[in-house]
Amino acid sequence: MSPELGHYALVLALCVAVAQGTLPLLGARRGDPGMMELGRTAALAQVALIAVAFLALVQAYVTSDFSVANVVRNSHTAKPLLYKITGTWGNHEGSMLLWVLILAVFGAGVAAFGSNLPPSLRARVLGIQGLIGVGFLAFILFTSNPFERLDPAPLNGDDLNPLLQDPGLAFHPPLLYLGYVGFSITFSFAIAALIEGRVDAAWARWVRPWTLASWCFLTLGIALGSWWAYYELGWGGFWFWDPVENASFMPWLLGTALLHSAIVTEKRDALKSWTLLLAILAFSLSLLGTFLVRSGVLTSVHAFAQDPARGLYILGFLIVVVGGGLGLYAWRAPKLAGGGLFAPVSREGGLVFNNLLLATLTLTVFLGTLFPLVLDALDAGKVSVGPPFYVATFIPLSLPLLIAVPIGPFLAWKRGDLRMALRQLVAVGVVAVAAGIVTLFIAHRSVVLAACGIAVAVWLVLGALRELARRIQLFGVPPGDSLRRLVGLPRAAIGMTIAHAALGLTVLGITGVSVWQTETIVMLKPGASVAHAGYEVTLDSVQDVRGPNYVAERARLVYRRDGAVAAILQPERRLFAVQRRVTTEAAIRTSPLADLYATIGESDGKGSWTVRLYHNPLAPWIWLGAALAALGGFISLTDRRLRVGAPRRTRAAAPQPAE
Template structure:
C-alpha cells in the first residue's frame, strides 16, 4: 500500500513537471500574468509530491518491507536502524529518487525566494527546471522504479554493502547531490537567459547565491567522500583519482571557474558568453558525473549495479539536456554582447587566467577519466589512466594557478597596477621561500614536491592575510577605525579571503599527507611491537565479539613514544555474514601535527596478525581546510551586493528602452 502510494506520487510529480514546463513555454508567448503564479505553485507541488515518494520509500526501509525489490536487495532486519534509513540512498533507485527530491527542493526554494523582478526570466527558469525534472522522473519510473515489487517476497533482505554502513557515507551522497543538483538552477537560469537573448550584471547577481550554495554543498560532499575513504576503506587513502571521484571533481572545478567569472560579469559586465557556457558546462558535468558511472560506460569500484537499458535512457537524457543547451548556446550566444573593456593588468584579467587554468585542469581530468573508454572503443587495447598521470599534470597546473591567487585578490578592477601589489606581497614571498627551504631542511631533503607545496600554501595564506590587513588599513589607522572598516567590508570580500585561506590550509595538508607520509607493516603476535617515526606500536591483545549484524575482531594497541605512554588505540575488523564481506575500522590517533593510523588484517596461524601502521602528517588539516573553504562560500552567499535588486529597476527600464531602439 505504501509502495503504491509512493509510486503514485512519483507519477503525479512527472505529470505536474511536464505540464508546468509545456504550459510555461506556451504561456510566455501570450504573456499571461497567471503563468508566473502557476509556475510557482507547480514547483512547490512537484516538491511535495517527490517528498511524499521519498517518505514512502523511507518508511518501507524502516519497516523492512521485503516485498519491495530495493528493500530486499539492500536491507536486512538485523541492520542498525540508522543504516536502514541511510540505506534508502545506498542503492541506485533510492539514490536517484534522492537526486530527484533535491532537484525539486531547489525549484521550490526558488519559487519561495524569488523576488518579483525579472518575472519572465524566472518563469522561463522554472520551465527549464521542470523539463529536467520531467526527464528525470521519467527515468525513475521507466528504468529505475524504486517501488517495484518482488514476488514471492523473501524472509529477509540481502543487507546493505557493509562499506556503506558508515556515518560518513550516510551524509556524503545528500551533500554531493545537493551540490550537483544545485547547479541545475544556474543551468536553468543560463538557458532562460539564452532564450531571452539578454544577460547582464543583474542576472549575475540573481544567480550568484545559487551558484555559491551549490558550490559549497559540493565542496562539503567531496570532503565527506574523501573522509569516508580515509576512515572506512582501511588503507588511509583519501583520494585515488577513481572515475567516480573525478566525476565529482569536474563539476567542482567548472563550478569554481563559474563563481569567479560570475564575479567578473557582475562587476564589469563582460565575459558574458563564457560565463553562460560555464553555467551550462557545470551542470552538464554534474549530470554526466551522476549518470555515466551508473550507465556501465565507466566501471569503477564505487559504481552500483548497471543495466544496459538504463544506459540508453541516460544517454538520451544527456543528449537532450547537454546537446539541447549547447545547441541553444551556439544559436543565441552571439546576442550576449559585453560592454566592459579588458585591460591586461586588472582583477578581471587575472580571473580570466584563473578560468583558463581551471578550465584546462577540468579538461585534463575529463581526458584522463574518459581516455581509457576511447581506447577500448577504437581499438582492442585496454588501458588505465591512474594517479601518476594526474599527479604529474594536474598538480603543477594547480600550483601555477595558486601563485596568482593573492595577486588577483589585491589587483583593482578595470585597471590595476602590478608593481605596488607585488611590493605589498613581498612578506608573503619571503615567508613562502623560507617555509619551502625549512620544509626541505627539516622534513625531507629528497621531496621537492613537499617544499613546493609548503611554499605555495604559505604564499597563498600569508598573501590573503596581507590583503585583508591592507583593506582594513591595519596599523596605518587606529585599531578602532580598522575594526569599523572590518564591519563594513562586504561579506563577499570576507568570503573570498576565508575561502582562499581555507585553500592554503588544504594545500598544505595535501602536501603533508602525500609527500611526508610514512608506512610500515609487520606480522604481530600479542606482546610484539613495531616502530615507526619514533612511535612504538605494541599489539596488546585481540578479541572477538558480535556486533549488530556482524562479527568482529578487536585489536588493542598500546602506543608509546620513547618512555612516554600515549595510551591505547583500538582497531576493528568486521565480517558481515549476509554479504560475505569484511571491512576494517582503522584506529586513528589524531593530532594537529599528523595522524597515527593503524589497521590490521586476516591473521596467519603461525605468525599473528598483519598490522599496517601509517603516519599521515597534517591529515586533520585536510578536513579543517575544506571546512574553511566551504565557510568562505557560505559567507559570500550572504553578500547581496551593494545595490539591491529593486533599486536598479530604473536603470533597467532605460536598458530595455535602449534595446528597443537599437
C-alpha cells in the same frame, strides 16, 4: 504511508513536471502572466509530491517492509536504524529519488524566493527546470521504480553493502547531490538567458548565490567522500583519482570558474558568453558523473554498476540536454551584446587567468578519466591512467593558479598595477620563500615538490590575511577603527578571505601527507612490537567482538615513545554475516600535526596478524581546509548583496531647510 501512495505521487509529479516544463515557456513566449505564474505553482506542487514519495520509501525502510523489492535488496532487520534510513539513498533507485527531490527543491527555491526576478525570466527558468525533472522522473518510473512489489515477500532482506554502513558515506550522497543538482539551476538560468537573448549584471547577481550554494555543498560532499575513503578503505590515502572521484571533481572545478566568472559579469558586464558556457558545462559534467556511476562502464566502491540499459537512457538524456544547451549557445551567444573593456593586468584579467587555468585543469581530468573508457569501448586495448599521470599534469598546471590567488584581490578593476599589487605582498612572499627553503633541508623525498607545496600553502594563507589587513587598515589606523572596519566589511569579503586561506590549509595537508607519510606493514603476534615513525608499537591483543549486524576482530595497538604510552588504537576487521563481506575499520588518533593510523588484516593462521601502520603528518588540515572553504562560501551567502532578488535598502532623503 504505503509504497503505492509513493508511486502514485511520483506519477502525479511527472504530470506536474510536464506542465511546469511547457506552460510557463509558452506563457513567456506569449507574454501571458497567468501561464507564467503556473510555473511557480507547479514547482511548489512538484516538490510536495516528490517529498511524499521519498517519505514513503523512507518509511518502507524504517519498518523493514520486505514486500518492496528495493528494501529487500538493500536492508535487513538487524541493520541499525541510522543505516535503515540512509539505506534509502544507498542504492540506485533510492539515490535517483533523492536526486529528483533535490532538483525539485531547487526549483521550488526559485519559485518561492525569486519574486523579484522578471516574470518572463522566472517562468523560463522554472520551465527548463521542469523539463529536466521530466527526464529524471520518467527515468525513475520506467526503468528504476523504487516501489516495485514482491509477492510473496521474503522474511528478511539482503542487507546494505557494508561499505555504505558508515556515517561518512551515509551523508556523503545528499551533500554531493546538493552540489551536483544545484548546478541545474545555473543551467536553467543560462538557457533562459539565451532564449531571452539578454545577459546583464542583474542576471549574474541572481545566478551567483545559486552557484555559490551548489559549490559549497559540492565541496562538503567531496571532502566527506574523501574522508570516508581515508578511514574506511584502510589504504592510508585521501584521494586515488578514481574515475568516480573525478566525476565529482570536474564540476567542482568548473563551478569554481563559474563562481569567479559571474563576478566579472556582475561587476563589469563582461565575459557574458563565457559565463553562460560555464553554466551549461558545469551541469553537463554533473550529468556525466551520473552516467558514469550508473551506466555499468565503471567498477568502483562508489558506483551503482547494475544495468547498462539505464546507462543508455542517461546517455541519451545527456546528449539531449548537453547537445541542446550547446546548440542553443552556438546559435544565440554570438548575438549577445559585448560587455565592458578591461586591460590584461586588472582584476578582470586576473579572473580570466583563473578561469583559463581551471578550465585547463578540468580538461586534464576529463581526458584522464574518459580516455581509458573510450579505448576500452572501441576495443583498442586497456590503458590505466592513475595518480602518476595526474601528478605529472595536474600539479604543474595548478601551481600558477595557486600563486595567482592572493594577487588578484590587490588588482584594481578595469586597469590594475601588477607592480603595486606585488609590493603589497613582499613580506608574504619572503615568509613563503623562507618556509620553502627550510622545507628543502627537512624533506627526505620529493624535495622540490615539498618545498613548493609548503611555500604555496604559506603564500595562500598569509596572502589572504594580508588582503584582509589591507581592507581594515590594520596598523594604519587605531585598533578600534580597524575593528569597526572589520565588523562593517561585507560578509562576502570575509567569506572570500576564509575560503582562500582554507585553500592554503588544504594544500598544506596534502603536501604533508604526500611527502612525509611513513608506512609500516608487518606480521605481528600479540606481545610483539615494531618501530614506526619514532614510536614503538605493540600489538597488545586481538579480541572477537560483536556488533549489531557483524562480528569483528579488534586489535589493541599501544604506541609508546620513550617508554611512555602515547596512544592506544583499536582497529577492527569486520565480517557482515548476511552478505559475507569483510570491511576494514581503521583506527585513527588525530592531532593538529599528524594522524596516527592503523588497520588490522587477515591472520596467517599461526597466531600472527597483518598490521598496517601509517603516520600522516598534517593530514587533518586537508579536511579542515575543505570545511573552512565551504564555511567561507556560506558566510558569503549571508551577504545581502548575494541574496536572490534582495532589494537594496535606501535611506529616505533628509528634508532640506527652506531657503
